[in-house]
Every structure is written in structure tokens, then in C-alpha cells.
Amino acid sequence: MPGARPGGTTSLRRGEARRDVGGVADADLTAAIERLRRGERVEESARILHRRYYRPLRAYFLRKVASPEDALDLTQETFLRVYRGVESFRGGSSFNTWLFRIASNTHSKWREHRSRRAAQPAFPEPSRPVAAEPAAGGDDPLDHVLRRERHRQLADAIGELPDQQRRCMVLRLHHQRSYRQIAVLLGLSIETVKAHLFQGRKGLQQRIACAPETPQPAARGDDGDGETT
């Protein structure tokens, strides 16, 4: 195992623990990380990291995988990778972020492994002739042209919205994100997200109303996930 970098420092940056979390004080955690990097009092230091990060890691994997057993296995595997690779933590990035990267990579590898296993059928499926895809929206060329025109007008109208309104609407209507998730992704408050969505819908309807087109059913109002505008 290579030696620790004598000039290296371990610090918990802004946004990390400022108090006693999981029975581990901030200063104790910093010291434990530094000792682990030097290979000193390994078990004691590893225990401190485990106590501090067990719950957030387990919660992360419980969100990512269906089985509690798999979540526990992935949690423990992440700790082992953290202990074995802690000397590569340079202190330049947040330790939380560094540890989360390992957890995320552990999950990605597990998922790849699972999908590889799932992709191996017991018997190869016979190849089937590929049927020609029917043209979307029926065979009527006029319908097709009208639909394309409506899509173009809508796309133009969406593109003319202010950036944050447009992003809020795309995240809501295409990615099906909740208001809270949109707020996190765009760095906004939930109230601002709601306001952007309201203004975005209004602006979209106004822009589309100007277009010469036959009346269509009204655009849906709320998105029905229990949150209200």
C-alpha cells in the first residue's frame, strides 16, 4: 500500500457536518479520515466512518434497489471500497461527495452485473421477422401534415418561453419531476417553481392562441401528483 501524502490534508468543507451526527463529532470524523489515510488505528477509524455514514448510505441504497438485503450488501461493499481507497481522497472535494461517488459507482457496477445476468436467456429466442411500423397517427397524409404543423407550433411556443419557465415545464411535463425536485435541480424555491409553471402554462396558451388553428381540447391544468399550484 503506498504511503500517505505528508502534505495532504483532510477537511470537511462547507455544507458538511458541523455538529455531532450519528454519535460522531465533526472533529472526530476529520481525524478518523486522516488516520485512515495514514494507515493508523485503522479499525477504530473505520468504525467511526461506519457509524457516521451507515444510515445515509443505507438510505441511499434503499432508494436505489428494491431488496433490503441488496441495499445492505451494497452499503457494506461501499464501506470496504471507502476504506481501501481512502488514501486517494485528496481533500480537494468534499468527503461527502467523494464517498457518494464511491456509493454511486458501487451501485452502477451492481446494476451492470445484474443486467448482464438478466440478459442471458436460458435459450436463445428465435429471430422474428420485423414487421413494418405503421405510420404514426394513421394513414391519412393530411392528418400527418396537420399533426406535424401543431408540433412545430408548440415547439416554437415552448422555445419562446423565458428560460426558467421553459426548464420548469420540461422538467415537469417531460421528466415528470415533482415541484421539490425541480426546485433542487434549478436551485429555486418551490414557490418560485410553482410560479414559473403557472406563468409558463399561461404564456404557452397565449402564444398558441395566436396561431391560426382549429380548436382543440384544453391543455391539462394540474399534473396530478398531489401537489397543487
Next chain:
Amino acid sequence: MNPSESDLGPAFGAAAAASRARAPEHADLDVLAAYRRGELPESDAEALREHLAGCRECGDLLLDLEAFEADAEAAAEGGAAADLEEAASWRAVRLRIDRPAGGDAGAGWHLPRAAAAALAAALIGAVGWGAYQRAELAAERSAPQPDLPVINLIREHTTRGVPPAPHAWQVPRGGRFLFSIIPDTPLAGARYRVVIESRDGVQVWSGELVGDDDGYLNLGFSRRLLPDRDYTVRLLPLDDGGEAETLPLRFSR
């Protein structure tokens, strides 16, 4: 014109694709973390917001990071049951940590470089540390662990020539347990690929394990993954000179 739902889907899909085209670069995790902390320059943050509007993958990563950091900052909750669960997990992890001294230095923790004079003292300390670790490990193994039983799969049950009848191991329903697989020639630091298969040849688990101080291969396992039936445990040595072994295994309640 008022748009129908069938029109909105493709239109916003196209808008998401346009966002991806305007900001095609996926975001590194450090960049996402800096963005979350408000430490990105505004121009970079604006480009990232545009990318996030189009990229579900980066959006998911940022949301996962946000939830993880929030959990890491939150005061511990869950009470004694959660503490017990954490302690049980630690016992399983501890058995898999490479030992700092008396073990395989190349595979795990390093020994600090020392001057020649200090080396002898360090060596004595290492021997003492190794003995202490072995004693502590032995004490842990002998201690009652109702929620984390240890199964010692010993060499008397390995196959050399005619396979012996597998011993039926009884483990508590629904729990987790630790395997301690003991190779024919236990060697600290010896590396094995361990494959657990059902008797009909379906692989249940496979992974690389390193012998601990006693040469045991320790593996935490969920009982649910191994229903009551016969299994074969194969030890495939990854180091030169090792010999493959096959161990029969049967569970019953």
C-alpha cells in the same frame, strides 16, 4: 389552438432534446456538488441548468446527491434498533477489512515507512498487533451473535475424491449470517474467487475473497438468498500454487 395531451408529450420531448443539444456535456459529480453549494460561476451554473432540463441521468445524480447529503447532515434517528442494525453491519464489514499488520500489506493498509532503527520496534509491535487482532477476532467469533450467526464451512466437508454427504447447517429464519469458509490450506492473504452454485448449476453468488489472518474467507450473506436446498461452494485460487476446492453445502431450518 389549444394543445392536446398527445401533442404536449412530443413537443416537450423535443424541448428536452433541444436543451441537451444546447448543453450536451454531462456534469461531473464534483461540478454538481459545487452547483449545489452555490460555488459555480453563474455562466457555468446557467449552462448546467440547461443541461439538467434535458438530461435525466444528471438530474437523477444531483437528486441522489442532495438526498444523501441531507441524510448525512441529519441527526441520527431510529433509536436502539437502528443502532443494533448498524453494529451488526459493522461486524460484517470489520471481518472483511484487510488487517494493517501481520497480513498482506500489498492488498490493504500500509505500514508507515520507518527508519531502520525503528523498524525492529515496529516489527515487534506488528507481531503484537497481529496477536491482539487474532485474539480479538477469536473472541468475536466465540461471542454469541444471535442476529449474525457464523457458519464455519470446514475442510472436513470438502471434497477430495468422493464427495462426502454435506452437513446440514441450521440457521435462523430470515436472518443474515457470516460464512467463514476454511480452505484446505488456510493462508492469510490468499486470494480466491468464490462461486456459490445451486446443485443444478445456477450461480447464486460469485466474488473475490482474501484470506484473513487465519486464512479464513469471510462472507456476509443474506439468508433469503439461500433457500433451503443443496449448494456447491467452489474455491478457485487466484494465486500461484493454490488448488481448487469444492465444498458441499446444505441449509435447513
